[in-house]
Amino acid sequence: MADSPELHQARMARKKTVVDAGIARASIERGVVIVNTGNGKGKSTAGFGMIARALGHGMRVGVVQFIKGSSATGEEAFFRRFDKVSYHVMGEGLTWETQDKERDIAGAKAAWHKACELLRDPAVAVVLLDELNIALKLHYVATDEVIAALRARPLQQHVVITGRGAPAALIEYADTVTEMKLVKHAYHAGGKAQNGVEW
């Protein structure tokens, strides 16, 4: 068993945590751009996990949510408590129901404007642009403009971008891209649709 794939994998996982700790201690020379995309769960949730982790390190963070969810979301209720968190939910929410496209575009642009402020502020160590990919796919915000802002951001700033359907150019530019792939979902399992942890 000493040389089993499982033990090797476990050893690698252990090594990773050691490497990670080293990175934590080292001065970070260049922040990274992380994209969480795909049709599975956990894209935004992992983004919020990174926000928690950064707060654990005493860092200042910024969040812009491009799709306005319920004001009852747990993450908003939770992260708004901390004065190191600058939290912004897109002004009006996108008007999918009313189909007021002009208003949606204005809302997306206002959210992007807020994002740009965070992407210019070297005091903000991590910026989460939640569901930005959807605004990009709708062409409410231009991908070129986003990449230009990412290029021009403070050297050590990390950025996490979430949402299905990340544009190819953004994937190309990003340092780390994860596809959250749906294997199985409670909602797809018939009678379980009323249950969930997707607050």
Next chain:
Amino acid sequence: MADSPELHQARMARKKTVVDAGIARASIERGVVIVNTGNGKGKSTAGFGMIARALGHGMRVGVVQFIKGSSATGEEAFFRRFDKVSYHVMGEGLTWETQDKERDIAGAKAAWHKACELLRDPAVAVVLLDELNIALKLHYVATDEVIAALRARPLQQHVVITGRGAPAALIEYADTVTEMKLVKHAYHAGGKAQNGVEW
């Protein structure tokens, strides 16, 4: 553009947030078991994002980390601050380097014992069993025993299990399974290996 796939997608995303809010308000009849697996990033991070979300709802949560990382991890530093969080890191840490398999097994069993306490406590709304899958793959903890404990847990309790290589029986039992698939990683991009947000 009104009927474009992007707009449809966005509308679905919006609908999801509405559904999610409904779920948040509704009394949850049965907790779900969520498995985050695969070789990409974000498995544990999404687990910690769920912990943050649950805290946002004022819930009591429990965390057991089956792979002891650095004590400097951001998530541990952060979540230990809250009295609604019961946080446990596996006693000795697995001894990959020293190859003391007996000690590893004892450590994994102790961590699982702690997990069982949480899985019996109806006051704990969400239990995160971080990297449990690795202990399962190594057969340090029996998958059958885990599934039996999940079946016997309090009705409304949610459980999140992370780590590569989730066993097939666990995937079969779980309600929601996401494969975090590596598309691209900064570590794989040569010169960028010194940079990271994997504290």
